[in-house]
Amino acid sequence: MIPTVSFASLKKPEKGDIVLFTFENGEQSDSFRVINKALDDALTRAIAAEEYKGKLGQVCKLVAPSAEYTHVVIVGLGEQADFSIAKARQAGGVAAKSLQHKTTALTMMTDWDFTEYSTYIALGALLSVYEFNKYCTEKNKKTDTKHLKEIQVLTSDFEAAQKDWGNIAAVAEGSYLTRNLVNEPANHLTPPEFAKRIKELETLGVSIEILNRAKMEELGFGALLGVAQGSDAEPQTVIMQWKGNPEDKEAPVAFLGKGVTFDSGGISIKPAGGMEDMKMDMAGAATVVGLMKTLATRKAKANVIGVVGLVENMLSGNAQRPGDIVTSASGQTIEVLNTDAEGRLVLADILWYTQDRFKPRFMINLATLTGAIVVALGYEYAGLFSNNDELSERLSTIGNDIGEKVWRMPMGPAYDKALDAQFADMQNIGGRDGGSITAAQFLQRFVNKTPWVHLDIAGTAYTGKGTDNGPKGATSFGVCLLNQLVKDHYEA
Numbered sequence: 051m052i053p054t055v056s057f058a059s060l061k062k063p064e065k066g067d068i069v070l071f072t073f074e075n076g077e078q079s080d081s082f083r084v085i086n087k088a089l090d091d092a093l094t095r096a097i098a099a100e101e102y103k104g105k106l107g108q109v110c111k112l113v114a115p116s117a118e119y120t121h122v123v124i125v126g127l128g129e130q131a132d133f134s135i136a137k138a139r140q141a142g143g144v145a146a147k148s149l150q151h152k153t154t155a156l157t158m159m160t161d162w163d164f165t166e167y168s169t170y171i172a173l174g175a176l177l178s179v180y181e182f183n184k185y186c187t188e189k190n191k192k193t194d195t196k197h198l199k200e201i202q203v204l205t206s207d208f209e210a211a212q213k214d215w216g217n218i219a220a221v222a223e224g225s226y227l228t229r230n231l232v233n234e235p236a237n238h239l240t241p242p243e244f245a246k247r248i249k250e251l252e253t254l255g256v257s258i259e260i261l262n263r264a265k266m267e268e269l270g271f272g273a274l275l276g277v278a279q280g281s282d283a284e285p286q287t288v289i290m291q292w293k294g295n296p297e298d299k300e301a302p303v304a305f306l307g308k309g310v311t312f313d314s315g316g317i318s319i320k321p322a323g324g325m326e327d328m329k330m331d332m333a334g335a336a337t338v339v340g341l342m343k344t345l346a347t348r349k350a351k352a353n354v355i356g357v358v359g360l361v362e363n364m365l366s367g368n369a370q371r372p373g374d375i376v377t378s379a380s381g382q383t384i385e386v387l388n389t390d391a392e393g394r395l396v397l398a399d400i401l402w403y404t405q406d407r408f409k410p411r412f413m414i415n416l417a418t419l420t421g422a423i424v425v426a427l428g429y430e431y432a433g434l435f436s437n438n439d440e441l442s443e444r445l446s447t448i449g450n451d452i453g454e455k456v457w458r459m460p461m462g463p464a465y466d467k468a469l470d471a472q473f474a475d476m477q478n479i480g481g482r483d484g485g486s487i488t489a490a491q492f493l494q495r496f497v498n499k500t501p502w503v504h505l506d507i508a509g510t511a512y513t514g515k516g517t518d519n520g521p522k523g524a525t526s527f528g529v530c531l532l533n534q535l536v537k538d539h540y541e542a
Contacts, residue, residue, distance in 0.1 A: 053179065055172045055201045055215060057208040060086065060159065065118040067153040069145040071160060071171075073130040074104040077163035079205075081354040085122060089115050097124065102129070107138055107144045107518060119151060123148050123332060136453030138167040142174025144196060150179050155200040155255070165207040169218045170452075172203050176222045177519040177526070182233040188435055189281035220348035221533055225526035228333075228340030232512065232524030236312035236329040241278075241360035244311060244332070245286040245506040256345035261287040269403065273378040273395040274359050276386065280316060280369025287335035287400060290342045290356035291392055294349060295542045304410035304539050305342075306400050308393040309335030309360035316363050316389030317371055330524065331393070333511035334416035335360060337528040344533045351515070351542040357404050359396040375474045379403055380496055385474040392421050394492045401496040407412070411540075412441055412501040415493065416528055417508075421486030423459075424509040431457040432527065433506035435490035441503050444539060445531065453519075454531040456505065459487055466491040 062084050070082050070093075078086075086093040092115045096102070102110040106128030115122055116416035125145045142158070149156060158175070160168045168291040179198050183190070205211050229246070231239065239247075249258050263285055266275055271287070278285035314320060320328065334443075342356045370376075374386045376395070380402040384395065397415055402529055404413060423433040432449075434456040436442045442458050449455045465487045468480030476495065480488030490504045510527040517525065 052176060052222055053198050053201050055176065055203065055219065057168065057205060057211040057215065059208050060161070060204045060206055063157045066165060067121045067149055067156050068119060069123045069125060069156065069158040071125050071127050071128050071141060071158075072104040073133070074106070077106065081159040081161050083265070084194050089119070089122070093124065102126070109139060109144060109148050111148060118178070121149055121152065123181045133167070135167065135170045135451050138170040139174035139177070139453050140518045142171035143178030143520075145367055146175035146178045146201070153393050154196050154198060155202070156198060157204060157511070158378045160203060160205045164205055165211050168203050168205040168211045169214050171209050172215070172430070173222055174470050174519055176410055177203055177225060180229055181228060181231065182523060185235070204516070206211040217348045217442050217537070220344045221530050222346030223347055224340035225529045226338045227343050228526040228529055229520070231336035231339060231523040232333045234315040234329070239311055239329075239332075240283040241286045241309070241311055241362060242284050244309060244335070244360050245288050245469050248288050248290065251290060251343055251346060254343065255292070255308060256342055256346050257291040261289070268376065270379045270381070271342045271399040271403075272376040273384055274399040276370045276374065276376040277310070277316075277363050277392040278361040281364040282365045283311070286360040286392070287403075288358050288360065290339070292342060292345050292350070292352075292354045292356075292462060292475060294355055295343065295351045298353055298542060301411045302355045302534065303410050304340045304355040304407050304413045305356065306356070306397065306404060306413060307335035307338035307358045307413040308332070308396055308415070308419065309358045310393055310396065311360060311362050312367055313363045313390070313392065316365060316369055316392065318388045318390040319365065320390060324469045327512065330512045331362045331418050333418050333524065336524070336527065337507070337511070340526060340529045341532050343379050344529060345536065350391060350536060350539050352536050354536065355404065355408050357400050361396055363392045364507065378496065379486075382476065382495065387477050388479045391478045391489070393417050394489055398494055400498045401493060405498050405500045410500060412438065412503070412526070413465060413497060414441070414503045414505065414532065416505045419506045419513050420486040420489050420508055422457050423506040426459070426486060427457055429507055429509045429513065431455045432510045433486055434458045435461055435487070435504040435506070436458040436502060437494060437497070438501035438503065445503065448534045448538065451529055452534055454510075455525055456531075459490070461487060461490055461494065466494075
């Protein structure tokens with residue numbers, strides 16, 4: 051359950067659990083001074099004892115400093131001159147995590163004309179306390195511990211913040227959906243079950259169309275179906291349409307996602323260690339679904355297409371073999387040298403189909419596509435590959451501002467040549483060197499002249515240790531980024 055968020059004017063809370071924010075080496079806020087006075091300078095003594103400086107993410111916590119206040123937490127914002135939406139999200143996450151399982155209601159006091167950041171502090175708090183314990187028994191759900199249910203943000207212009215909150219709350223809802231989907235085990239979230247859950251977006255006004263195996267065979271989806279042929283689970287392609295601006299005669303924008311609900315590697319089987327994490331190989335598709343929920347929830351005035359290819363990559367007597375040649379929906383043939391390079395085969399068909407049917411203004415696809423991008427960029431940035439400078443620059447700017455960062459990688463003919471094959475039009479791998487780049491070059495062969503971006507989110511979609519904005523597991527990277535792209539540049 052997502053905690054409720056409300057906004058109110060700045061005043062001294064009578065009781066409860068309070069969070070204050072301070073900038074590094076800056077003047078203390080009015081809120082700090084008011085609470086400090088009420089506590090007979092306990093805050094001043096605490097920050098001196100803890101050598102608290104206000105660095106970003108630094109925490110100073112007072113437990114039961116008075117009969118009225120159970121906890122008072124001071125959270126650092128870093129240098130005021132460098133403050134941003136990304137840092138507001140991080141600080142909000144740190145604040146909520148510091149009291150997770152210790153309170154059901156939290157009051158956060160924000161000053162310094164903080165209105166434009168207060169909603170993102172609240173978003174960071176919501177994302178940080180996300181939990182996925184659906185399959186835990188009552189004993190292990192920790193029902194005896196406290197769960198945060200209410201967050202109140204006190205700010206100078208609370209009416210403006212409350213008005214803006216609807217858009218940001220929609221991001222939280224979409225992010226929670228994305229995380230829930232990615233964290234589901236693969237025996238529960240099969241391609242048909244995934245499609246069934248996407249159908250639930252119809253209640254928000256999203257039009258849903260599902261292509262089954264027979265329809266995909268008719269359309270020539272030989273690349274996608276080749277990946278799926280080793281599994282007993284029926285593959286699905288799901289098309290989502292949000293028509294938020296019926297008067298707009300321009301082409302829609304399109305987002306596409308790789309949805310491999312479990313990736314064993316196929317005949318080119320993965321090592322056993324860590325294979326359990328391959329339930330998250332559908333994070334690209336889950337991000338698109340979460341984005342579509344966000345746009346529909348906030349009734350975005352834009353026309354948006356979402357397309358996801360849902361398959362399971364398994365071994366069986368009918369599984370695709372290294373050396374097989376398949377014919378994609380574009381008519382181009384592909385020699386499959388490695389069955390673990392399967393995501394690009396799924397995307398090849400849905401990219402071609404989307405550009406051919408919808409003629410979109412642009413296409414952005416998301417995929418946990420390569421381990422090579424993690425080697426190149428670690429877990430801080432998603433890899434961005436594109437044939438369009440404007441789209442790339444917009445995504446980079448927004449990503450830096452909100453904290454979902456992307457780094458543009460090179461592309462070019464020399465990399466593309468590595469995909470040339472002896473027995474087909476192309477092969478699905480280009481060798482070890484530049485692996486994330488040759489994967490992007492492969493995808494580019496299926497976009498025609500449509501402006502296009504490929505986001506390789508293999509390093510950012512899932513975390514093994516948790517962050518300030520969430521626990522171990524799915525991160526929902528991309529939902530906020532792409533929602534902001536639509537909001538800033540493609541809405542009426």
